[in-house]
Amino acid sequence: MQLQIENLNKTYGNQLKALDNITLTIDKGMFGLLGPNGAGKSTLMRTIATLQNPDSGSIKLGDIDVLKQKDELRKVLGYLPQDFGFYPKVTALDLLNHFAILKGINNKGERNEIVSALLQQTNLYESRKRYVSNYSGGMRQRFGIAQALLGSPRLMIVDEPTAGLDPMERNRFYNILSEIGEQVIVILSTHIVEDVRTLCNTLVVMNKGRILLQGSPAQAVQEFQGRIWRKRIEKSEFNQYKNRFKVISQYVSEGKVIIHVLSDNLPDESFEHVNAGLEDVYFSSIANS
Ligand SMILES: Nc1ncnc2c1ncn2[C@@H]1O[C@H](COP(=O)(O)OP(=O)(O)OP(=O)(O)O)[C@@H](O)[C@H]1O
Numbered sequence: 001m002q003l004q005i006e007n008l009n010k011t012y013g014n015q016l017k018a019l020d021n022i023t024l025t026i027d028k029g030m031f032g033l034l035g036p037n038g039a040g041k042s043t044l045m046r047t048i049a050t051l052q053n054p055d056s057g058s059i060k061l062g063d064i065d066v067l068k069q070k071d072e073l074r075k076v077l078g079y080l081p082q083d084f085g086f087y088p089k090v091t092a093l094d095l096l097n098h099f100a101i102l103k104g105i106n107n108k109g110e111r112n113e114i115v116s117a118l119l120q121q122t123n124l125y126e127s128r129k130r131y132v133s134n135y136s137g138g139m140r141q142r143f144g145i146a147q148a149l150l151g152s153p154r155l156m157i158v159d160e161p162t163a164g165l166d167p168m169e170r171n172r173f174y175n176i177l178s179e180i181g182e183q184v185i186v187i188l189s190t191h192i193v194e195d196v197r198t199l200c201n202t203l204v205v206m207n208k209g210r211i212l213l214q215g216s217p218a219q220a221v222q223e224f225q226g227r228i229w230r231k232r233i234e235k236s237e238f239n240q241y242k243n244r245f246k247v248i249s250q251y252v253s254e255g256k257v258i259i260h261v262l263s264d265n266l267p268d269e270s271f272e273h274v275n276a277g278l279e280d281v282y283f284s285s286i287a288n289s
Protein backbone atom coordinates (compact mmCIF):
# COMPACT_ATOMS: atom_id res chain seq x y z
CA MET A 1 0.00 0.00 0.00
CA GLN A 2 1.23 3.47 -0.90
CA LEU A 3 0.32 6.96 0.14
CA GLN A 4 0.13 9.24 -2.88
CA ILE A 5 -0.02 12.96 -2.45
CA GLU A 6 -0.50 15.14 -5.51
CA ASN A 7 -0.32 18.89 -5.97
CA LEU A 8 -1.39 19.70 -2.45
CA ASN A 9 -1.85 23.40 -1.75
CA LYS A 10 -2.85 25.32 1.34
CA THR A 11 -2.78 29.04 1.94
CA TYR A 12 -3.79 30.38 5.33
CA GLY A 13 -5.80 33.58 5.69
CA ASN A 14 -2.68 35.67 6.04
CA GLN A 15 -1.64 34.81 2.46
CA LEU A 16 1.02 32.48 3.73
CA LYS A 17 1.52 29.40 1.57
CA ALA A 18 1.89 26.61 4.12
CA LEU A 19 1.75 23.91 1.41
CA ASP A 20 3.06 24.85 -2.00
CA ASN A 21 2.20 22.18 -4.54
CA ILE A 22 3.39 19.17 -2.56
CA THR A 23 3.68 15.90 -4.51
CA LEU A 24 4.99 12.81 -2.72
CA THR A 25 4.75 9.04 -2.86
CA ILE A 26 5.32 7.27 0.42
CA ASP A 27 5.87 3.51 0.81
CA LYS A 28 5.85 1.19 3.78
CA GLY A 29 8.63 1.99 6.27
CA MET A 30 9.86 5.03 8.11
CA PHE A 31 9.49 8.26 6.21
CA GLY A 32 11.14 11.36 7.68
CA LEU A 33 9.81 14.86 7.17
CA LEU A 34 12.61 17.19 8.14
CA GLY A 35 12.16 20.94 8.34
CA PRO A 36 12.57 23.99 10.57
CA ASN A 37 9.80 25.73 12.51
CA GLY A 38 7.02 26.91 10.26
CA ALA A 39 8.06 24.70 7.32
CA GLY A 40 4.54 23.29 6.98
CA LYS A 41 5.12 19.85 8.52
CA SER A 42 2.13 19.89 10.87
CA THR A 43 -0.10 21.35 8.18
CA LEU A 44 0.82 18.50 5.84
CA MET A 45 0.33 15.88 8.56
CA ARG A 46 -3.00 17.26 9.74
CA THR A 47 -4.18 17.31 6.14
CA ILE A 48 -3.24 13.66 5.62
CA ALA A 49 -4.92 12.85 8.93
CA THR A 50 -8.16 14.46 7.60
CA LEU A 51 -8.16 17.09 10.35
CA GLN A 52 -8.05 19.96 7.90
CA ASN A 53 -8.72 20.43 4.21
CA PRO A 54 -6.27 21.62 1.59
CA ASP A 55 -7.27 24.28 -0.97
CA SER A 56 -6.51 21.85 -3.78
CA GLY A 57 -4.80 18.56 -4.54
CA SER A 58 -5.42 14.90 -3.82
CA ILE A 59 -4.33 12.26 -1.34
CA LYS A 60 -4.76 8.53 -1.85
CA LEU A 61 -3.94 5.68 0.53
CA GLY A 62 -4.19 2.54 -1.57
CA ASP A 63 -7.79 2.65 -2.78
CA ILE A 64 -8.92 5.23 -0.26
CA ASP A 65 -9.51 8.75 -1.54
CA VAL A 66 -8.46 10.41 1.69
CA LEU A 67 -10.09 13.80 1.17
CA LYS A 68 -13.44 12.26 0.22
CA GLN A 69 -13.51 9.09 2.35
CA LYS A 70 -12.41 10.56 5.65
CA ASP A 71 -14.05 7.87 7.77
CA GLU A 72 -12.31 5.14 5.79
CA LEU A 73 -8.96 6.79 6.33
CA ARG A 74 -9.59 7.30 10.05
CA LYS A 75 -10.18 3.57 10.49
CA VAL A 76 -6.63 2.79 9.37
CA LEU A 77 -4.90 5.85 10.83
CA GLY A 78 -2.81 6.20 13.96
CA TYR A 79 -1.98 9.79 14.78
CA LEU A 80 0.22 11.37 17.41
CA PRO A 81 -0.26 15.13 17.25
CA GLN A 82 2.47 17.61 18.11
CA ASP A 83 0.54 18.86 21.15
CA PHE A 84 -1.06 16.01 22.94
CA GLY A 85 -3.28 17.22 25.79
CA PHE A 86 -4.02 15.05 28.81
CA TYR A 87 -6.92 14.67 31.13
CA PRO A 88 -5.79 15.08 34.71
CA LYS A 89 -6.11 12.21 37.18
CA VAL A 90 -6.70 9.40 34.76
CA THR A 91 -4.43 6.38 34.79
CA ALA A 92 -2.74 5.22 31.61
CA LEU A 93 -4.72 2.00 31.78
CA ASP A 94 -8.08 3.76 32.03
CA LEU A 95 -7.26 6.36 29.41
CA LEU A 96 -6.04 3.81 26.88
CA ASN A 97 -9.10 1.71 27.57
CA HIS A 98 -11.25 4.78 26.97
CA PHE A 99 -9.53 5.48 23.65
CA ALA A 100 -9.99 1.84 22.69
CA ILE A 101 -13.73 2.16 23.20
CA LEU A 102 -13.73 5.29 21.04
CA LYS A 103 -11.89 3.30 18.37
CA GLY A 104 -14.75 0.82 18.37
CA ILE A 105 -13.03 -2.08 20.12
CA ASN A 106 -16.20 -3.13 21.92
CA ASN A 107 -15.48 -6.64 23.11
CA LYS A 108 -14.20 -6.27 26.67
CA GLY A 109 -11.91 -9.29 26.69
CA GLU A 110 -10.37 -8.35 23.37
CA ARG A 111 -10.00 -4.75 24.50
CA ASN A 112 -8.19 -5.71 27.72
CA GLU A 113 -5.80 -7.84 25.75
CA ILE A 114 -5.04 -5.14 23.21
CA VAL A 115 -4.58 -2.47 25.87
CA SER A 116 -2.20 -4.67 27.90
CA ALA A 117 -0.20 -5.60 24.82
CA LEU A 118 0.21 -1.95 23.81
CA LEU A 119 1.26 -0.91 27.30
CA GLN A 120 3.85 -3.65 27.22
CA GLN A 121 5.06 -2.71 23.74
CA THR A 122 5.63 0.88 24.85
CA ASN A 123 7.25 -0.13 28.17
CA LEU A 124 4.49 1.40 30.24
CA TYR A 125 2.94 -1.72 31.68
CA GLU A 126 4.65 -1.29 35.07
CA SER A 127 3.42 2.29 35.22
CA ARG A 128 -0.07 1.61 33.90
CA LYS A 129 -1.75 2.63 37.15
CA ARG A 130 -0.09 6.03 37.32
CA TYR A 131 -1.80 9.18 36.11
CA VAL A 132 -0.72 10.05 32.59
CA SER A 133 -0.67 13.72 33.60
CA ASN A 134 2.14 12.84 36.05
CA TYR A 135 4.20 10.97 33.46
CA SER A 136 7.56 12.30 32.28
CA GLY A 137 7.75 13.74 28.77
CA GLY A 138 9.20 10.53 27.38
CA MET A 139 6.53 8.37 29.01
CA ARG A 140 3.82 10.65 27.66
CA GLN A 141 5.17 10.31 24.15
CA ARG A 142 5.22 6.55 24.52
CA PHE A 143 1.66 6.67 25.75
CA GLY A 144 0.86 8.76 22.68
CA ILE A 145 2.28 6.00 20.52
CA ALA A 146 0.25 3.38 22.39
CA GLN A 147 -3.00 5.27 21.69
CA ALA A 148 -1.99 5.83 18.07
CA LEU A 149 -1.47 2.08 17.65
CA LEU A 150 -5.00 1.18 18.74
CA GLY A 151 -6.92 -0.54 15.98
CA SER A 152 -3.78 -1.75 14.15
CA PRO A 153 -3.32 1.26 11.86
CA ARG A 154 -1.79 0.92 8.41
CA LEU A 155 -0.70 4.53 8.40
CA MET A 156 1.00 6.14 11.40
CA ILE A 157 1.60 9.86 11.58
CA VAL A 158 3.81 11.13 14.39
CA ASP A 159 4.42 14.88 14.58
CA GLU A 160 7.73 15.84 16.24
CA PRO A 161 7.56 12.99 18.74
CA THR A 162 11.13 13.33 20.00
CA ALA A 163 11.11 17.04 20.84
CA GLY A 164 12.19 17.47 24.44
CA LEU A 165 13.19 13.85 25.04
CA ASP A 166 16.54 13.01 26.60
CA PRO A 167 18.90 10.77 24.60
CA MET A 168 17.91 7.58 26.42
CA GLU A 169 14.19 8.19 25.95
CA ARG A 170 14.81 9.10 22.33
CA ASN A 171 16.54 5.79 21.80
CA ARG A 172 13.73 3.89 23.44
CA PHE A 173 11.30 5.76 21.26
CA TYR A 174 13.35 5.01 18.11
CA ASN A 175 13.21 1.31 18.90
CA ILE A 176 9.45 1.28 19.29
CA LEU A 177 8.97 3.28 16.10
CA SER A 178 11.31 1.26 13.92
CA GLU A 179 9.52 -1.91 14.94
CA ILE A 180 6.24 -0.38 13.82
CA GLY A 181 7.88 0.81 10.59
CA GLU A 182 8.49 -2.78 9.52
CA GLN A 183 4.77 -3.28 9.01
CA VAL A 184 3.12 0.02 8.14
CA ILE A 185 3.74 3.45 6.66
CA VAL A 186 5.14 5.71 9.36
CA ILE A 187 5.49 9.43 8.67
CA LEU A 188 7.63 11.17 11.24
CA SER A 189 8.23 14.89 11.33
CA THR A 190 11.20 16.37 13.09
CA HIS A 191 13.73 19.18 13.02
CA ILE A 192 16.34 16.84 14.54
CA VAL A 193 18.63 15.47 11.84
CA GLU A 194 19.72 12.59 14.07
CA ASP A 195 16.13 11.26 14.18
CA VAL A 196 16.09 10.86 10.43
CA ARG A 197 19.59 9.44 10.18
CA THR A 198 18.90 6.61 12.61
CA LEU A 199 15.33 5.84 11.72
CA CYS A 200 14.26 6.65 8.21
CA ASN A 201 14.81 4.89 4.91
CA THR A 202 13.42 7.89 3.05
CA LEU A 203 13.48 11.54 3.93
CA VAL A 204 12.31 14.82 2.53
CA VAL A 205 13.53 18.22 3.55
CA MET A 206 10.74 20.75 3.64
CA ASN A 207 10.75 24.51 4.06
CA LYS A 208 8.24 27.28 3.35
CA GLY A 209 5.69 24.73 2.20
CA ARG A 210 7.97 23.16 -0.42
CA ILE A 211 9.84 19.91 -0.79
CA LEU A 212 13.50 20.78 -1.23
CA LEU A 213 15.02 17.34 -1.37
CA GLN A 214 13.90 13.74 -1.37
CA GLY A 215 15.65 10.36 -1.16
CA SER A 216 17.42 8.00 1.22
CA PRO A 217 19.79 9.60 3.74
CA ALA A 218 22.72 8.07 1.79
CA GLN A 219 21.49 9.45 -1.54
CA ALA A 220 20.93 12.85 -0.01
CA VAL A 221 24.46 12.92 1.38
CA GLN A 222 25.85 11.76 -1.97
CA GLU A 223 24.26 14.73 -3.70
CA PHE A 224 26.29 17.14 -1.58
CA GLN A 225 29.56 15.22 -1.60
CA GLY A 226 32.51 17.38 -2.68
CA ARG A 227 30.61 20.63 -2.13
CA ILE A 228 31.10 21.20 1.59
CA TRP A 229 34.12 23.16 2.87
CA ARG A 230 35.30 24.00 6.35
CA LYS A 231 37.28 26.78 7.92
CA ARG A 232 38.23 27.90 11.42
CA ILE A 233 37.82 31.64 11.78
CA GLU A 234 37.74 34.32 14.46
CA LYS A 235 34.36 35.30 15.78
CA SER A 236 34.94 38.86 14.56
CA GLU A 237 35.42 37.59 10.99
CA PHE A 238 32.09 35.83 10.87
CA ASN A 239 30.01 38.54 9.20
CA GLN A 240 32.61 39.08 6.55
CA TYR A 241 32.55 35.35 5.68
CA LYS A 242 28.81 35.27 5.76
CA ASN A 243 28.69 38.01 3.14
CA ARG A 244 31.26 36.42 0.85
CA PHE A 245 30.30 32.74 1.02
CA LYS A 246 27.27 30.54 1.39
CA VAL A 247 27.77 29.70 5.06
CA ILE A 248 25.37 26.86 5.86
CA SER A 249 26.31 26.26 9.48
CA GLN A 250 28.62 27.46 12.21
CA TYR A 251 29.62 26.31 15.64
CA VAL A 252 31.92 27.59 18.31
CA SER A 253 34.91 25.46 19.22
CA GLU A 254 37.63 26.50 21.68
CA GLY A 255 36.86 30.17 21.27
CA LYS A 256 36.93 30.09 17.45
CA VAL A 257 34.14 29.61 14.99
CA ILE A 258 34.06 26.71 12.58
CA ILE A 259 32.03 27.39 9.48
CA HIS A 260 30.77 25.05 6.79
CA VAL A 261 30.37 26.56 3.34
CA LEU A 262 28.48 25.19 0.35
CA SER A 263 30.31 25.69 -2.93
CA ASP A 264 30.87 23.65 -6.11
CA ASN A 265 34.56 24.58 -6.02
CA LEU A 266 37.16 25.23 -3.34
CA PRO A 267 36.10 28.70 -2.08
CA ASP A 268 39.76 29.66 -1.56
CA GLU A 269 43.01 28.00 -0.49
CA SER A 270 42.32 28.57 3.19
CA PHE A 271 39.34 26.19 3.22
CA GLU A 272 39.52 22.44 3.61
CA HIS A 273 37.21 19.84 2.15
CA VAL A 274 34.93 17.87 4.49
CA ASN A 275 32.77 14.87 3.76
CA ALA A 276 29.16 15.94 3.66
CA GLY A 277 27.02 14.75 6.56
CA LEU A 278 23.26 14.74 6.82
CA GLU A 279 23.40 18.02 8.76
CA ASP A 280 25.21 19.62 5.82
CA VAL A 281 22.52 18.30 3.51
CA TYR A 282 19.81 19.74 5.69
CA PHE A 283 21.40 23.15 6.19
CA SER A 284 22.39 23.41 2.52
CA SER A 285 18.85 22.70 1.37
CA ILE A 286 17.44 25.27 3.76
CA ALA A 287 20.07 27.85 2.78
CA ASN A 288 19.18 27.35 -0.89
CA SER A 289 15.44 27.76 -0.33
N1 LIG B 1 -4.28 27.83 11.70
C1 LIG B 1 -3.35 28.61 11.13
N2 LIG B 1 -3.67 29.86 10.71
C2 LIG B 1 -2.75 30.67 10.14
N3 LIG B 1 -1.48 30.31 9.91
C3 LIG B 1 -1.10 29.08 10.30
C4 LIG B 1 -2.02 28.17 10.93
N4 LIG B 1 -1.36 27.01 11.21
C5 LIG B 1 -0.11 27.20 10.77
N5 LIG B 1 0.07 28.42 10.23
C6 LIG B 1 1.30 28.95 9.62
O1 LIG B 1 1.64 28.09 8.55
C7 LIG B 1 3.06 27.86 8.51
C8 LIG B 1 3.32 26.38 8.64
O2 LIG B 1 2.98 25.96 9.96
P1 LIG B 1 3.12 24.47 10.47
O3 LIG B 1 2.60 24.42 11.85
O4 LIG B 1 2.53 23.57 9.46
O5 LIG B 1 4.71 24.30 10.45
P2 LIG B 1 5.64 23.21 11.15
O6 LIG B 1 6.64 22.81 10.14
O7 LIG B 1 4.80 22.15 11.76
O8 LIG B 1 6.37 24.05 12.30
P3 LIG B 1 6.88 23.57 13.78
O9 LIG B 1 8.19 22.88 13.57
O10 LIG B 1 7.06 24.88 14.49
O11 LIG B 1 5.82 22.72 14.38
C9 LIG B 1 3.64 28.68 9.65
O12 LIG B 1 4.11 29.90 9.11
C10 LIG B 1 2.48 28.91 10.58
O13 LIG B 1 2.61 30.12 11.28
Ligand SMILES: [Mg+2]
Pocket (backbone or CB within 6 Å): 041, 042, 043, 082, 159, 160
Ligand atom coordinates in the same frame (compact mmCIF):
# COMPACT_ATOMS: atom_id res chain seq x y z
MG1 LIG C 1 4.60 21.41 13.61
